[in-house]
Amino acid sequence: MIEFFGEAQLDKTILQNLNLVEQQVYAFLHAPKSVKVNLKFVTPQEIRTLNKQTRNIDRITDVLSYPYTEVKVGQKLKLKDYACDIDPFDHKLLLGDIVLCVDRAKEQAKEYGHSLNREICFLFCHAMLHLMGYDHIEPEDEKIMTAKQAEILNSLNITRTSFKAGFVTILGETNAGKSTLINQLVGEKVAIVSPKTQTTRENITGIYNDKACQIVFLDTPGYHKRATKIDDEMDKQIATAQEDTEIVLLLITAKKPLVEQYNNLIKKVTATAKKILLINKIDEVKYEKLYPQLALLSAEAKVDEILPISALTGKNCDVLLDMIKKYLPEYDHEMRYYPVDEYTDKNLRHMCAEIVREKALLLLDDEIPHGIQVVVTDYRESETPIQIFADVYCERENHKAIILGKNGDMIKQISTKSRLAIERLVGAKVNLQLFVKVKPNWRNDERALKDFGLVVEE
Numbered sequence: 001m002i003e004f005f006g007e008a009q010l011d012k013t014i015l016q017n018l019n020l021v022e023q024q025v026y027a028f029l030h031a032p033k034s035v036k037v038n039l040k041f042v043t044p045q046e047i048r049t050l051n052k053q054t055r056n057i058d059r060i061t062d063v064l065s066y067p068y069t070e071v072k073v074g075q076k077l078k079l080k081d082y083a084c085d086i087d088p089f090d091h092k093l094l095l096g097d098i099v100l101c102v103d104r105a106k107e108q109a110k111e112y113g114h115s116l117n118r119e120i121c122f123l124f125c126h127a128m129l130h131l132m133g134y135d136h137i138e139p140e141d142e143k144i145m146t147a148k149q150a151e152i153l154n155s156l157n158i159t160r161t162s163f164k165a166g167f168v169t170i171l172g173e174t175n176a177g178k179s180t181l182i183n184q185l186v187g188e189k190v191a192i193v194s195p196k197t198q199t200t201r202e203n204i205t206g207i208y209n210d211k212a213c214q215i216v217f218l219d220t221p222g223y224h225k226r227a228t229k230i231d232d233e234m235d236k237q238i239a240t241a242q243e244d245t246e247i248v249l250l251l252i253t254a255k256k257p258l259v260e261q262y263n264n265l266i267k268k269v270t271a272t273a274k275k276i277l278l279i280n281k282i283d284e285v286k287y288e289k290l291y292p293q294l295a296l297l298s299a300e301a302k303v304d305e306i307l308p309i310s311a312l313t314g315k316n317c318d319v320l321l322d323m324i325k326k327y328l329p330e331y332d333h334e335m336r337y338y339p340v341d342e343y344t345d346k347n348l349r350h351m352c353a354e355i356v357r358e359k360a361l362l363l364l365d366d367e368i369p370h371g372i373q374v375v376v377t378d379y380r381e382s383e384t385p386i387q388i389f390a391d392v393y394c395e396r397e398n399h400k401a402i403i404l405g406k407n408g409d410m411i412k413q414i415s416t417k418s419r420l421a422i423e424r425l426v427g428a429k430v431n432l433q434l435f436v437k438v439k440p441n442w443r444n445d446e447r448a449l450k451d452f453g454l455v456v457e458e
C-alpha cells in the first residue's frame with residue numbers, strides 16, 4: 001500500500017501505475033502483503049533542502065528514499081522479525097519514505113524523450129528497490145539492481161509503451177550531401193546522388209522504421225543561385241518542406257569555413273522547428289583542422305544540437321538517429337504515417353527515371369546534365385525481362401549529339417549503368433530503352449515544367 005503526501009497533480013493513470021509498480025516489487029521480492037511505503041511529492045526547492053540536510057549535497061535531484069526497516073537483498077522479509085515496528089492502527093510494516101520531485105521528473109522525461117508516466121514509474125521502482133535493500137554503489141550491486149528494475153518494469157510493459165514518430169526535413173546548400181544522408185539514414189536508395197550541383201529537383205520522402213519509431217525524412221533541392229523558372233519551383237519545394245516539420249537538419253560541409261556556411265544557411269531557414277546542425281564530410285578533413293572551427297561554430301550557432309557526421313561512411317549517423325528520436329513527439333501507441341514496409345513516397349517509374357538521370361549526371365560533363373530530364377513512358381512489369389521505355393530530354397540539338405556520343409557510345413554507357421541499377425532496385429531482369437529528345441529551354445518553360453511534374457501546386 002502507498003500512502004501519498006503532497007500536491008503532485010499527476011494524471012490518475014500514473015497514480016494507478018505507481019500502485020502496480022509497488023505490488024510488482026513485492027511480488028518479485030516475495031514480500032508479505034502487509035507492508036507499506038510513504039510517497040511524498042515535493043518541489044525542487046524542498047528536495048534540494050532535503051539533499052543538503054541528509055546528504056550534504058546542494059542539488060535538486062529526482063528521488064530520495066529513507067528506509068525505516070532494514071531489509072537485506074535476497075533475504076525473505078518476515079513480518080514476525082519486525083513485530084515491534086508494525087503500525088498498531090493498520091497492522092502494516094512501514095518500509096520507509098520515498099520523496100519524489102515531479103518537476104525534476106518532467107525535465108528528465110523530456111531529456112530522455114519518453115513519457116512522464118514512464119519516468120515516474122521508473123524513479124518510484126528505483127526508490128522502492130532501495131527500500132528493499134538494493135543499492136548501486138559497487139558496480140556489481142548496480143548490475144543486480146538495474147536488472148531487477150528492468151525485470152519489474154518490463155513485466156508491467158511500462159518501458160515498451162512509448163512510440164516516437166514525426167517529420168524531419170533536411171536542408172542545405174547544393175552538394176552538401178543531403179541525398180547521401182537520407183539514403184544512409186533510411187538504409188535504401190531513395191534519392192539520387194552526384195558530384196554535380198543541383199542534383200535533387202523536388203522533395204523526396206524517405207521513411208525510417210524500427211520497432212518503436214517511424215521517422216519521415218524529407219530530402220530537398222539544395223539552395224543555389226536562381227537562374228531559370230525551375231529554380232523558382234525548387235525554392236518553393238524548399239519552402240513547403242519546412243512547413244509542419246518537427247525537426248530540421250541543417251547540413252554544411254567540413255570542407256568549407258563552418259561559421260560562414262552556417263550564417264548563409266540560417267538566413268534562409270524559415271522553419272520554427274528544432275534545429276540540428278550537421279557538419280558533413282568529416283571523412284575528408286583532419287580533426288585537428290576541424291576542431292578550432294567547431295569551437296567557433298558552437299559559440300555562434302543558435303541551434304539545438306551540433307554534430308559532425310559523414311553521410312557517406314555513416315559515421316555518427318547512429319548518434320544522429322538517437323538525437324532525432326529524443327526530439328520527436330511520443331505516443332503511447334504505435335503511430336506510423338506510412339506502412340512499415342514503405343520507404344519512399346515515389347513510385348517505381350519515377351525512381352527508374354531518376355536513376356537514368358543520375359547516370360547521365362555522372363557520365364556527362366559540365367552544363368549538359370542540368371538540362372536533362374527523364375520520363376518513363378512505358379513500364380511493362382508483366383513481361384520478362386521487364387520492359388522499360390524512357391525519354392531523355394535535353395535543351396539543344398548539340399547537347400543531344402553529346403548525350404548520344406560517337407556511334408551512340410555515351411547513351412549506351414548511360415543505359416547499361418542505369419539498367420544494372422534498376423535491376424538491383426526491382427530485383428529482376430530489365431530491358432531498358434532510352435530515346436533522346438530535345439525540348440528547347442524547358443527549364444524556363446512553365447508548361448514543360450508542369451508536364452514533368454516539377455511545379456509545386458499552390
Ligand SMILES: Nc1nc2c(ncn2[C@@H]2O[C@H](COP(=O)(O)OP(=O)(O)OP(=O)(O)O)[C@@H](O)[C@H]2O)c(=O)[nH]1
Pocket residue numbers: 172173174175176177178179180181192193194195196197198199200201220221222223280281282283284309310311312313
Ligand atoms: N567524402 C564525402 N563525400 C560525401 C559525403 N556526403 C556526400 N558526399 C558526396 O557529395 C556529393 C554530393 O552529394 P549529394 O548527396 O548529391 O548532395 P545534395 O546535398 O543532395 O546535393 P543537391 O541535390 O544538389 O542539393 C556526392 O558526390 C556525394 O558522394 C560525405 O560524408 N563524405
Ligand SMILES: [Mg+2]
Pocket residue numbers: 178179180191192193199200219220221222
Ligand atoms: Mg540531393
